[in-house]
Amino acid sequence: MSGAEIFLRSLDAEGVEVVFGHPGGAVIKIYDEMARIKPNFKHVLVRHEQGGAHAAEGYAKATGKVGTVLVTSGPGATNTVTGIADAYMDSVPIVVFTGQVPTQLIGNDAFQECDTIGITRSITKHSYLVRDVRDLASAVKKAYHIARTGRPGPVVVDLPKDVLLAETEFEYPKEVNLRGYRFKDKGDEAKIQRAAAMIAEAEKPLFYVGGGAVNSNGADVLTRIARKARIPVTTTLHGLGAFPENDELSVGMLGMHGTWYANMAVQNADLLIAVGARFDDRVTGKLESWAPHAKIIHIDIDPSSISKNVYVDCAIVGDVLDALTRLEPLVEPCNTGEWLEQVQAWKEECPLMYDHEDGRLRAQYVLERLRRHTKGEAIVVTDVGQHQMWAAQYFQFLHARTHITSGGLGTMGFCFPAAMGAAFGMPDKTVVSVSGDGGFIMNAQELCVAAAHGLPIKVVIINNNFLGMVRQWQELFHEERFSHTDLSDTNPDFVKLAEAHHCVGLRAETPDQVDEVIRKAWAVTDRPAVMEFRVIKEEMVFPMVPAGASTNEMITKRLTPDAFV
Amino acid sequence: MSEHDTLTPQQILRKKAQGEPIGPGExxxxxxxxxxxxxxxxxxxxxxxxxxxxxxxxxxxxxxxxxxxxxxxxxxxxxxxxxxxxxxxxxxxxxxxxxxxxxxxxxxxEYVERELCLLKVSYTSDNRVELLDTLKIFNGKVVDITTDTMTFELAGPTKKINAFIGMMNRYGIEEIARSGRVAMKRALLFGD
Known part of the structure; x- marks a missing residue:
């Protein structure tokens, strides 16, 4: 059996459902065998390898399974680099198979050669260069095992052309033997008991929940513990949906663009229970003054995340679901009445709000209408920038895996292909892609792929004809020098762009047109419906903790430029 | 008021645990x-x-x-x-x-460390004996010799190698190759 066929049969043995790929010279044998043996998985021909990598991420985040990418050597591989880096930062399990020039040509500057393993080394959990066809099946098995287990992450498998042409017997290994690869599934019992004691003693406890709670499927038990113990919950961007935001214990997202009351709760808490979160700089702001009174319990599967940025008083290294499940029976209702009253008072003092009396269209209004329309049941995928923060603030997420975004790397262009991946993984769910005009363009080519597969993705473009978040920083911190952020001269006609890609194109320019556009878009069932919302450019995301500032220095409402003189 | 005065007890505990400086002098x-x-x-x-x-x-x-x-x-x-x-x-x-x-x-x-050093030095009939005496003190060996150069092999803790190189400097070192350290934990601690 050829290496190419062994590769395809290995993917089938691994239970792969979808492969996002693009053919080329180094992997032509794989595509040839694909036509011949017709494997069980669906191959989706993406129009750019970066789109393929993000699609695999979207698939992985929506389903909890491992996403798969298949590309050729050289540019095929380098085009996936952004997606791999994104997956590494956000702990997304994907396996990227890259073609490579024949082994005897490696290092000779052959056509479409690059050192894929070298280029991706610092952004992968692990990688394999398969130099012998007899190692191919086991490399595939190991790659999926490593991507899926422990703290998930991307794995690259580089496949030289001669290995794909070589012949050997096929046997898919049943077990993986990796003596250096260890991760701790079970947190120490003593630490869990200590955590329970700390919770019992606390007067102002707060859950600080990150993406690890979602990854480990720990959202339900977390919700039960918070409700039982009467502990308020704040989440990171990736934690959104791990705890229902319509619950009175929820204080929404914390951090740079989190709610004022979430950040107030952090600054005043005497105990933080960090669950699958990593104390990122966008969460903490100035590290020294963050959560100054709080003892910290940290539950995380990655020992290198413990005390990385902030010293942790009680570290439980292990799977979040397992640790929380064992913690649940030890936790008693806490005496948090006064604390909850205080939190409630903060909520009323400074709720999320925006101007809407002048009749002009704003992103927040669009997102609120979408929230009412989807009732928390849709999968919402966002890009990077102002719209991303507004979506995080206004959508109100109720379920885990219904919010997908590029958090750590902050990749513009992530959104639409990721939404496409989510739509392939969860065909029964409505998938809403929300991006800005700047980011949408960066992978708009995938629209025609989604159209060809009849995916009814609801594509929202919040168009302010600006790179809005950069504009906001320029306005607030760079004396309103709007250097190279105005896109009004270079933006395409998004309705025509949608139609040219075989999608439906719709547009709203005033608040009263929004519901009608949403209604029309939801009526489309056989292709993506692109909705362009032309919003005002002056709107800014508030509250905001300026970069590097202390959380106490939060800007809660729009300040006149005079305030910065 | 120094920053130290404004830190909460929890902030001081965190800094101590992380080995971070607390006061301005640290x-x-x-x-x-x-x-x-x-x-x-x-x-x-x-x-x-x-x-x-x-x-x-x-x-x-x-x-x-x-x-x-x-x-x-x-x-x-x-x-x-x-x-x-x-x-x-x-x-x-x-x-x-x-x-x-x-x-x-x-x-x-508690650990032991060793480094290996090869050192080529030029010599004359006047300083040959002196050189070899020094080498003997350091427990080194001659591994190559020509009419005007000798190559020494020396193994030991890095400090010893450094001291030997210091001694050789005045004779005119032609070339040095050092292996870098290898180290190992001691199996037993006596008098502990």
């Missing part, structure tokens, strides 16, 4: 560390280990690699200087690598 604890790493003898494993240090901006003073009693396992000895807290964190990140089997910061233990 500095972060920074030391030389000797880290032994057992890793798979496979392509790229070495690179991944080195990458972790270089990505954090650590200069590696020396790195040695060699097979162990098991041919599929290599042992690296890395010598670097940096903040204790960051080194501890890099060690945890090393442990996370799939190809890494074991990581040990030897500087927190």
């Amino acid at each position: 500095k972060a604890h920074s030391h030389r560390h000797i880290i032994a790493v057992l890793l798979e003898n496979s392509i790229g494993a070495l690179n991944r280990v080195i990458n972790l240090f270089s990505a954090r901006g650590f200069n590696l003073e020396s790195v040695t690699v060699g097979e162990t009693d098991e041919t599929s396992v290599s042992r690296m000895t890395i010598v670097t200087t940096g903040e204790d807290r960051i080194i501890a964190q890099v060690s945890r990140q090393l442990n996370r690598l799939v190809d890494v089997l074991e990581v040990e910061d030897l500087t927190s233990e």
Whole structure:
């Protein structure tokens, strides 16, 4: 059996459902065998390898399974680099198979050669260069095992052309033997008991929940513990949906663009229970003054995340679901009445709000209408920038895996292909892609792929004809020098762009047109419906903790430029 | 009012635990560390280990690699200087690598270290005896000789090598090759 066929049969043995790929010279044998043996998985021909990598991420985040990418050597591989880096930062399990020039040509500057393993080394959990066809099946098995287990992450498998042409017997290994690869599934019992004691003693406890709670499927038990113990919950961007935001214990997202009351709760808490979160700089702001009174319990599967940025008083290294499940029976209702009253008072003092009396269209209004329309049941995928923060603030997420975004790397262009991946993984769910005009363009080519597969993705473009978040920083911190952020001269006609890609194109320019556009878009069932919302450019995301500032220095409402003189 | 006065007890506890400076006069604890790493003898494993240090901006003073009693396992000895807290964190990140089997910061233990040095020096009939006497004091060996140069082999702790090189400087050193340190934890601690 050829290496190419062994590769395809290995993917089938691994239970792969979808492969996002693009053919080329180094992997032509794989595509040839694909036509011949017709494997069980669906191959989706993406129009750019970066789109393929993000699609695999979207698939992985929506389903909890491992996403798969298949590309050729050289540019095929380098085009996936952004997606791999994104997956590494956000702990997304994907396996990227890259073609490579024949082994005897490696290092000779052959056509479409690059050192894929070298280029991706610092952004992968692990990688394999398969130099012998007899190692191919086991490399595939190991790659999926490593991507899926422990703290998930991307794995690259580089496949030289001669290995794909070589012949050997096929046997898919049943077990993986990796003596250096260890991760701790079970947190120490003593630490869990200590955590329970700390919770019992606390007067102002707060859950600080990150993406690890979602990854480990720990959202339900977390919700039960918070409700039982009467502990308020704040989440990171990736934690959104791990705890229902319509619950009175929820204080929404914390951090740079989190709610004022979430950040107030952090600054005043005497105990933080960090669950699958990593104390990122966008969460903490100035590290020294963050959560100054709080003892910290940290539950995380990655020992290198413990005390990385902030010293942790009680570290439980292990799977979040397992640790929380064992913690649940030890936790008693806490005496948090006064604390909850205080939190409630903060909520009323400074709720999320925006101007809407002048009749002009704003992103927040669009997102609120979408929230009412989807009732928390849709999968919402966002890009990077102002719209991303507004979506995080206004959508109100109720379920885990219904919010997908590029958090750590902050990749513009992530959104639409990721939404496409989510739509392939969860065909029964409505998938809403929300991006800005700047980011949408960066992978708009995938629209025609989604159209060809009849995916009814609801594509929202919040168009302010600006790179809005950069504009906001320029306005607030760079004396309103709007250097190279105005896109009004270079933006395409998004309705025509949608139609040219075989999608439906719709547009709203005033608040009263929004519901009608949403209604029309939801009526489309056989292709993506692109909705362009032309919003005002002056709107800014508030509250905001300026970069590097202390959380106490939060800007809660729009300040006149005079305030910065 | 100094910043120290405004810190909460919890903030002071955190800083102490992380080895961070608290008062204005204090500095972060920074030391030389000797880290032994057992890793798979496979392509790229070495690179991944080195990458972790270089990505954090650590200069590696020396790195040695060699097979162990098991041919599929290599042992690296890395010598670097940096903040204790960051080194501890890099060690945890090393442990996370799939190809890494074991990581040990030897500087927190009793350990033995050795380095090998080859040193070529020019000589004349006038200083030949003096040179060989010095070599004898340091327990070195002559491994090559020509009419005007000698090459010495010397093994020992890095301090001893440094002292020997210091002695040789005035004779005119032609070339030096140092292996970098290898180190191992002591099996037994006497008088403990």
